Structures are given as C-alpha cells and as structure tokens.
Amino acid sequence: MSSNPIELDIAIIGGGSAGMALASKLDNLSAAVFEPKTAAERDSSWALWAQPEQLEQLSPAIRGSWDKWRLIDHSGEVIHQSNEYRYTSLSSGQYLQHCEASLKDSVNLVRAAVDDLTAEENGGQFSADGQAYKAKTIYDSRPPIMGDNSLRQHFVGWEISTKEPITDADIATLMDFRVDQSRGLHFIYVLPYSDRHLLVESTMISNQLEDKDWYRNAISQWLADRNIQMQSQLREEYGVIPMAAVQPQNTQVPTIGAAGGSVRLSSGYAFSTIQAQMATLAEAISAGEREVPAPFSRRLIFMDRVFNRALSAQPDRGVGLFMATSKALDAEEFARFMLGNAGAMEWAKVIMAMPKWPFIQAALRQVFKND
Template identity: 40%
Template sequence: MSGHTEISIWGAGCAGLSLARYLSPHISSGEISAPIRVHGPLSPAATQCHIWGFWQTDWLSEPARLSKQSWQSWQIITPQGRVTQTSQTYPYHALDSAIWLQDCVARSKGKIAHRDDAPMPLDHQGAILDSRMPEIPENSLLQHFMGIEIKAPRPVFDASVLTLMDFRCDQSRGIHFIYLLPFSDDTALVESTLFSEQTEDKAFYRTAIERYLREVYQLEAYQILREETGCIPMNFLKPRDPSLLAIGANGGCVRPSSGYAFASIQKQAKWISQQLASGHVLDKIQTPHRRIDSWLDRVFLSVLKAHPEAAPEIFLSMAKALTGDELAKFMSGLAHLPIYVKLINAMPKRMFIKQILPAMRQKWQDR
C-alpha cells in the first residue's frame, strides 16, 4: 500500500513518463493503490525523435533493449591525437526518444491517467513529483547543439566506433566538438555541440557539420533524414519549487560537467517507484549524484570556464588515462577511488588546484 492518498506527476517528458512506466507494474500488483495522474502536454520528444545516449548499466536494461543501436567502441579526437576505448560490459546505446516515451505511455495506459491540464495542488497527504524545467541562472555554461541524421551516397562511416568528441572544428565561439553516431556505413547522426554561455544561429552549427563532413569524410552531398537541436544547462540548478518533490532535470539529474541525464533519470525514477511500492511516504528525493562526483564536476566546470582553450587537451588526457570500462563507469556515476585518482592525475595540476577555491566559493553562493 502506498503511504500517499494521491500521486501527481507534473510534466509528461522523460522523467514523468519514465516514472509512470516504472510505477505501472506496482499498480497492477496492488502494491500501489493511490490514484496517480500525469499532468501536462506530452513532450514533443514523444513524437519527434531525438537521441538519448547512455552507457549500459544494470538499471538500464529496458532502455538498452529498445535502443536503436549500440557500440562497444568510441573515440575522442583532437588535432593532436586520438584515443579509442572499448567496453564490452558498458556499451554505449542510442535510444530514440519517441520509441522510449511511447513505450512508457503504452505500459502505463489504463493504470495512470494523463491530463493535458495545468497541474493542481493536492491535499497534504498527496505527493507532487515535479519535472517542470528549473530556472537557469545567468552566466550558466550551456551545452547547445544541432545535429542532422544523414544518408551518404557511398559507404564512408565505420559503424563499429562512435565519435564522442572530435575537436577538429571551429573553436572561436567556445568549446566546440562534433559528436557522430554511425548507424551504418552510410547513415549517421552528426552533431555540432558547444559548451559556452550563448547559443548560436543555426547557420553556425550547420556550417560546422558541412565543413566536418567535407574535410574528414570527403562528403559534399548527402540526404538529410532529420534534424535535432537542444540546449542543456551545465550548472547546479535549484528546483523550480522547493516545496515539491523535484525529479528529472528539475531534480538535479543533469550531470553538470557533461549534460548527460538519461541514466540518472532512470535510476531516480526506479528508486521512487520502489519507495512508493514499499509504502514509504516520500518527503525527500535522493540527489542522483554522489558528493564526490558533484565536487569534481564543480571544479571541472570551473576549469572549463576559465580555460576553454585547454578543453580538447583535457578531454584527450582523461580518455588516455582511463580504460573504456573506467570512463563508462565515471560517466554513469559508478567510479571508485582508483578511477578518481587517475582522472585527477590526468588534469593539468595547476589549473585544477587554482580552480578548487573558486568552485567552492560558487557552491557557497549557490546555497
């Protein structure tokens, strides 16, 4: 029996619908009897595909099963060098947002009501799980991108290895890299991604992609199958309404140093569903990231903001220092002491030490 009389989920996006999915079996089994409603219009990501990338871990078997493609090798490239990593235990998956969200809707149908209306306050025994986007503080570093899925007229891609970051592109507007997911030898998602405080005109990302495909793959003409854009805050955000139970990006699930959030959202949604199925009254949602990861993210962000020009070298050194399994574990919040030691050793010592104090000062100001 659930300890709440009513459960209301605000926001029908990744966090809200994933939570509805994980709650559904507990409704069928009778472990949860309180009425549950999702409020808000269905996210556009449920009808227009964009890709969620993640490293497979034990709590991600369902999204992994539905993923479009997976790879056991990935690479990071700079003008100075290239590191290719491999992991059989933690392959990288690309999941179509529409496939995942529609599957969540289908699995919760008949068990969880969905209303397009504005959310309503509940009585004091009800739980409100709020996934509305939090406010983004000024001067936040943003991860902004535009990508196109293309079909090339001839086989040019190596479909066995994806490119996490290729810095061989225009670095004049901020930290800039190309992310390339090869779905076959002639189809790929190619994204121009920046870490900076300002988004760019579409023409900037488009030119970067065109130039990259021309220079690296000698591709002048290709068919554009679809386009995706996004902007993810790389910052420590406060929940939109601290009196509610914040989930998803609003509940701190975005990893500030990378913009990755999908894995944390799934972990958090599973934890909440288990708590509710066990009859617990939720008065607090666990922060999805470990303290050490948040601390490292703070210092790392501070280094990136102060020295954007050093980013390609820093990412390459980090990749050189770790094995594929270790990088995947770090990115998934599963790192252990030897991985942290290797990572810290790979960073430029002076820059890193110099940013510890400013990062802690920022933490103090964020309180």
C-alpha cells in the first residue's frame, strides 16, 4: 500500500442509490465515492411514486410509468388511478450512470472496494485498490448486515417478452396474492413496460429465504395460469430487502442509505426516502454541517414496527392487511402512505381499517418489547 494517503474532505463508501445520489450533489470540496461495480453490473428495477417534477429529474432512467396500480386477492381487486402520482420504474443502471455523468470535477469515482477501514471521529483511514486514503468525513453505504431470521422482503424477478400482447398493459400490479401462501406472505408484482414486455417478480415477506427455483416456479405458474407465453427471458434479478432493524458494517462512521435505516420497514421501499435524505444532507454539507438527517420520524418507525409485529405474529392475515390498507385510501393517499408521507387523517383511515386486537397486542409488545 502507498504510504502517503490521499486526503479527502468526504469519502463515500458504496456508489449505489444513496452514495451516487449524494456524490452527484456535492461541489467545492474534495470528495470521492468508492464503488467496485459498474452501473451496468448493478442493473435492476427501482420503483417509486413520482410527482411531475421528479419525473422530469429522473427521466434519463425511467423504464415505465403508470397512473394506475392495483392489488388483487381471491375476492377481487382494488385499482387506484392518480392525477398526482405516477408509479414509476427506473433502470438502476441508467440512474447510476446519470449520477456518474453529473459528478463535479472535485468529486472522483474510484472503481474499487474499500477495506481496512479505521474510524477516527466522523472520518477515518482506509485503503482501496492498494492506495491509502484519509477522509475528514466518511459516509458508509455498504449493504447492512441483516439478521438470519429477521423479517425480509425477498424476490426473484424476470424481465420477459411475450409471444402475444397481454391485457391491462396500462396498470402496474403491485401485489397479486393469488399464489401459494404456504411459506409466508407471497405475491406477484408485475410491471408492464409495454403489452409484450414485462417485469414479473415473485416476492415473499417472511423470515426465511427460499431457494431461487421456488420463486422461479411461482413466476412460471403465475404466467401459465394466465396463459401468458414467454417469448424470451431478458434479465433476472434477485433481491433481499430488510424489514427489521439492520446493523451497519462499521458502527463507528456515519451511515447513509439502507445501511442507515432508510428502508421503510413495512414496505421495503427506500428509493424516495434516500433521494430526499441525500438532498437534505448535500444542502447541510454545503452549509458546513456533516450530520446525516434521520430518514423517518420516530412515529413512523414505531407504526411500521407495530405493523411488522402484527404481520409476523399472524402471517396469514397479511393479505387482508394490505388489501384493507388499499381499500381504505384513495390513490393519492395510498401513494403518500407508501412514501411515508401520510398525514394524521390517512393514518386514522388505515388504523380504522385494521383488525384491532392483533394491532393492540403488537403495539403493546413494541412498547414493552416483551417478546
């Protein structure tokens, strides 16, 4: 390793959603983001409810955008149509490339993994690709450690083309629960990029990961049940998203993104929260502050933990909980709720729609942590 460390004001470890969003907003200080993978190696779908100004900002990475979305179970479907929000799918690879192209001259992208990190106050020393670095502030976004038996959202997705045009190509299906529920809460997620081009994911919310073939079989079965014949499989993605508290890889330096608790615990959505958090952090940095803003209010974290406790205690109620939430809210309210921006009225509607006793038990357990 070189003996003279390169000195930086800010080092960002991990150039994913959070790291690149922050790096692309920094200016006028010496900074570097360290990321071993190329944007193309990181290609998957990141989706969010976007309003018009966000759609414009994210336009280089948008793969599809829908003003209608739905949830389905055996008893029927709830369709939301919004004038304000569009459910929008991004190519993460294109988003990361767009951020990379926006980096200012003072910010470098180092295509290497960080190791040997030694924390010193908010910063520290580390090496990457045999070079030593010393940074006054470090923001660490390396993926967090998830407990083996913790509640997680886990999925396999296939991007496919179809032999025949599909119906309802103008609606994003967020959750189709008409699938095997024997292993935990399970749904199919479908984004129709066109009437012959889809992303289809088999998603589980449970404590145990399945063998990848389990999700693949579920996708095949769902397609067969709808008589949708695949022309070709274009891509496969796999993901595991925490729905419980996580442990950062290094507890001594500030964390951002999923490592800093930016994943919404009850839904697994994180992209919008990370965008907002990184915009606020970049403004703080330009004003001379370095502290990472909290991603969520304490109330929201409490409510999400109660929801997850109720779900974990009685997973067979999961379908009903999500369907009841979507029925209780209109499209705009639902989008705000999923984004973590719901007001008191929206929360009141959701609480009224929930079965009371499981939630009272879950809330008491969360307050007294007696399990």
